[in-house]
Amino acid sequence: MARTPSVMVDLGTPAPAFHLPDVVTGNMISLDTFAGKTGLLVMFICRHCPYVKHIQDQLAQLGRDYQNQDLGIVAISSNDAEKYPDDSPESLKEMAKELGFTFPLCYDATQAVAKAYQAACTPDFYLFDRERKLVYRGQFDDSRPKSDPPIPVTGKDLRAAIDALLSGQPIPTDQRASIGCNIKWKPGNEPDYYKTA
Secondary structure (H helix, E strand, C coil): CCEEECCCCCCCCECCCCEEEECCCCCEEEHHHHCCCCEEEEEECCCCCHHHHHHHHHHHHHHHHHCCCCEEEEEEECCCCCCCHHHCHHHHHHHHHHHCCCCCEEECCCCHHHHHHCCCEECEEEEECCCCEEEEEECCCCCCCCCCCCCCCCCHHHHHHHHHHHCCCCCCCCCCCCEEEECCCCCCCCCCCCCCC
8 A cells, every 4th residue: 555645737728527426316517517616626535545534524514515605526436446346336326425525436446537637646636617617636634644733624624725715815835745645546547647656
C-alpha cells in the first residue's frame, strides 16, 4: 500500500466529462447532473483505505453541511474490485448507506475517469468553479491516520476553498497535496503518472 500524494493538476484545468452509475440508486451521474451549481466537488475515495476511513465521518458531515448550498458533490471509487472486494459496488453501497452520504458515490469500473482526472490516491479532491475550471486540488486537512500528536479531522483546507468559492472570494493557490493509498490500478492499467513510493 504505497503512500501516495496528489498529482496536483494545474489550476484552471477543465473538469473531464464522465458518466458513471451511482452505486446506491443506479442512476447515471455526469457533469450535467450538477448543471447550474456554483461549484462542483469531485472526490476519489474507496472503502478499504485507512486514509479514507480516517476522514469518512467528516466526509459524510461535509455532504450534510453543504447539501442545501449551491455546491454539487460526487464521490468516485476507481479501485480494482477483484483484488479489493471492499471497494466493489456492492460494498460501496453499504458504505454510502452506513455513513449516510447525501451525495452520489459512483464506481469507475474501467478506471478511465480516474485517469482523466489524474487521480493518484484515496482520498483525492478536486473543486471546480461555475465554469468547471479547477480552483482547488489537494488535502482535506492536515490530519492523517496515526498523526502524533493526533490532529482533529475538520476538513478545514477543503472547506475554506469551498466557502471562498461559494462566497465569490479568491481561493488561495498555496495548496497542499492530499496523501493517501495509491489507487489500485488493474494489472497493466497503471497510468503514466503513477509512481510508487
